Amino acid sequence: MKLIPTALTAALLTSMATCALAASTPNLTVNGIITPAACTPNFSSNALVDYGKISRQDLSIDNRTRLRNESLDLNINCNKPVRFALIMRDNREGSAIVNSEIYYGLEFDRSGNKIGMYSLQFDPANTVVDAWPQVYRTDSTTGGQAWSTSRSSAIPIGAQSYLGFTNVAGSTAGPVAIQSLSSRVTLVTYIAPTSTLDLTDDATLDGSATLEVVYL
Template identity: 70%
Template sequence: MKDYFAAPLTVALVCVVPHVLAASTVDLTVKGTITPVACTPVLSNNGTVDYGKIFRQDLSVDKRTQLPDQVLDLNIQCNGPSRFALVMHDNRDGSAIVNSEIYYGLNRDKSGNNIGLYSLNFDPAQTVVDDLSQVYRTDSTTGGLAWSLSSSRPIPIGAKSYLGFTDVAGSNAGPIFIQHLSSRVTIETVIAPTSQLDLSADVQLDGSATLDMVYL
């Protein structure tokens, strides 16, 4: 359910000199598109990556420690061909140990220290779209107004960049219409040096992000 609010409207009466013509009306345009096409994204393991217990002696005191990579399967099923892109939103914004749109935070320890970071990486070679023989990725840093040349190179999904897919290499036309997409994504996780963490008690990795579909 969406909450709605009423904005107060104040009408001012203005005395107009007879020989001055003033417009007494204003136009309002309400636009939108109702479409029968809808897509459902699903991540394997309910979108959860669990590293279990991580022992202090397995982490570096003065350097960042990269944990073993984890993988999740992403499936997107649409009830008709749809043109869309993907974008991530960090629900722990500001807690990544590196300030970059491709890194997401693991929250903070009890003393407020940033615990680490993770990224979500897409590989076109691990992505299947409908019955296409090969898939390329393309991205946009302008909200879909312009697109990079499509490529087969893997890429981490960003919080400010759209990620889309096409069947044409070297194209800047943007994503194509897709009905079904499946991809194996790799999660790379890094922990801050233990010298920068409060380990007087258990530290919980608490990363949370939302993978959003943007219809184009």
């Protein structure tokens, strides 16, 4: 007789466990689109900017020192017209002397001090896209959901904001389809004050970033 209540209790516990399990198992949905479009970005000079040896006496003790600007040619060629944007990832994240999405780090000296930072400036005036008479830039801080008013002013390529291109001034419609883009971009580099650096030995500038093409 004692076996019956025990069996009923076991059955009840099993039922409760089943209900709890069903209530805590959400569905996972995976979406995506495979596109035949393909764009290939390339920098001139093998994407290398070399400042060579920089003398300590040419650097400021108490202020950041801006090095000479360097330029690279950026070419993006697509196999068909496609809407895309650019974003850049810092491979030396955490080493820039200013915490901002537009600045990328130059690594650390032997004592772990941040050596400097750089930005990559994009200028529509130095850009040719297909047969457009003029190029305008537009950017998005919402992953492409909304776009800033397109304009002709220069802007640094960011690590969190999309940079897109259009041939329409004053537009918030976002980028238009492009097959070929050529631009002269400018590297702007700053070295930290020498009072904050360990210069008992060479400090090596070792910046590295990856430019990404984001298909829209």
